[in-house]
Amino acid sequence: MILVRRFLRNKRGVTPVLSNVLLTVVAVAAMSLAASATYVITDNLHQIMGERVIAEDVWFTSDGISIYLRNTGKVAVEVSSVYVNFTSQSFTPLTLEVWEHGWLNVTFSWDAGGLYHMNIVTSRGTKIVDYYRVPS
């Protein structure tokens, strides 16, 4: 009991302890923030690097242009924009899980024999860009 009272009355060394504790808290907080930010940034990079999509087929139909996409990467892919001749076009939403494949239907009025530059952009910024000629 006496020892406890002495300990409570003893004020020597309080400042160094407080400073150490504060420094530790600041260091932990700062580094936790840094670690979280690093995780978020690298996870995003990780997903961008894992994206791979190919266009298996392009079919010019009476309704527009149908493009058959296959996800050959390691993450799910969502098509966010389609450009034909550098102009944004409307399309049916398409999300492909890993190894999934399906038709992307683009509303576009094409001309027989025409050559079109197509740019399909995913939500992470991956692009499939190529020229496609319509059969005459």
Add this chain to the structure above:
Amino acid sequence: MWTIIEYLRKFRRSSRGVSNVIVIVLSLVILVIIASNVILWSYQMNQLDWEKMQENLTVSNVVNVNITYSAWLTIQTEYQVNLGSRMSGTYIDTKAIDGDWETFQEESSPPTYRLDINGTFIIDLSTYSLSLIHTIEVQMRYRTSDTLEKLYLKAYNWVSNTYSDSDFNNTLGHTPSGYWDYYAIKFTTEWRDYVRDDGAMIIKLHDEKNDAVRTNLEVDFLGVRVVTSGAFFTFKNNGSLTVHVVSLWIINSAIHNHYDVNVFINSGENGTYLLGNAQLPSKPYFVKAVTERGNIAVYSPN
């Protein structure tokens, strides 16, 4: 010894540098995150791209495989009589066109005489793979005592769980002549709904409607047969890695037919694949083979 103990005591008492240690440890954590999430992943994806570049698949030939017919597959157990009765003979007598027959009679409830029988036929899937089947044919040789009857063949649709003839080439039924008649039907492209995954098919035979004459039906033969056809692909893997073909396309100006396949071709080897239930269109056309890594091999006949 005492010196070492003294140093350890000093080390335990000293609080200086604790935050430095924490910073270093957490910096190491950050480095591990970066290494695992970026560097290792980058290495994996680079390897994937490198493997894709190493692939070298060519489609060296594609030809149509002629339509072939299986032997007639006949019933293995006695027919189930739903309306009417079995008069004579057994199901054995319906397995061949040989002059031995099984006789059924319409039910006895005048003036509404009806007949309804069905039988189960099994397609041996170890011999006739479902993927190769183009269509299925059903044929019956029969004779009735009443020429005013009209008979209908139907098959059990395992998807809609009903007997149907909507996917037959002929849904008009067959009117008997009083002599031995042949009644044959062929499924359309929707035959798959009528074949269970184990190859079982249920064929039903019934008359058209109520009538005042109690008819005898003599069945000399009832059987089904499988029609197979397809497109035969020949691949050549010139690369140093095994190729996994996951998709085939047959394309001309009117069609863009896609088929999911699962073909592995070892490095340096030729591979073949029979794409069942597919026919090459008239020229000009071209075919594509897509690999799991994302390469596309294109073949166009001269």
